[in-house]
Amino acid sequence: ETGVTQTPRHLVMGMTNKKSLKCEQHLGHNAMYWYKQSAKKPLELMFVYSLEERVENNSVPSRFSPECPNSSHLFLHLHTLQPEDSALYLCASSPTPGGGADEQFFGPGTRLTVL
Amino acid sequence: GQNIDQPTEMTATEGAIVQINCTYQTSGFNGLFWYQQHAGEAPTFLSYNVLDGLEEKGRFSSFLSRSKGYSYLLVKELQMKDSASYLCAVRDSNYQLIWGAGTKLIIKP
Secondary structure (H helix, E strand, O other): OOOOHHHOOOEEEOOOEEEEEEEOOOOOOOOEEEEEEEOOOOOOOEEEEOEEEEEEEOOOOOOOOEEEEEOEEEEEEEEEOOHHHEEEEEEEEEEHHHHOOOOOEEOEEEEEEEO | OOEEEEOOEEEEEEEOEEEEEEEOOOOOOEEEEEEEEEEOOOEEEEEEEEEEEEEEEOOOEEEEEEOOOOOEEOOOOOHHHHHHEEEEEEOOOOOEEEOOOOEEEEHHH
16 A cells, blocks of 8 residues: 555544544654644644644534554544534645645545534 | 734636735734645644745745734635635744634635
8 A cells, every 4th residue: 555545435423433544654654733724615624643642622622532552543533513513524644744844645535524 | 812814705707817815913923824624534733934025835825914903814826626725823922823714715716
């Protein structure tokens, strides 16, 4: 496997369910990100991890809980979500958390639908 | 507040040239990125500008004017596969990426 992978690609869940999104990067990067992408809206940065330590949490509701067990894996645990949380959730990684021309490499995303 | 503006949608003809504009108002500036995102796929990196001027990479060029808070992406010799959304993003003083909503580019034969 190469690049950034995400599973599942599609997820439908009820408001009382608990589910997790998984992201894995095979690029040897030190920073990983979770983004929310809603139709016709800018990408919203949710969380940033640098060397498995959370460095950014952009006022995300507690029903979203990230976990970074090592520099290659990132999870987003979901519980008691709302219909407005339906969106594409993108994972990304970069060599460092910021600076320079470091581009972010994105996974294909998980399309989440909350019923 | 911080803001990135880009047109919502543009249409162009195969073989032609298109210019997609991006204006920004951010707290600080540490570089501007353009990404391409095909429907249902991951955004992929196209270009990076940190100094004023034009950066060329094959059929894709990106221009930056920091004094005007303005950038554009120029795509030449348009191909049908260029139909995608083009995202402009600015790295602010905290080195956080601020994203525009994207421009959906439709290519017609």
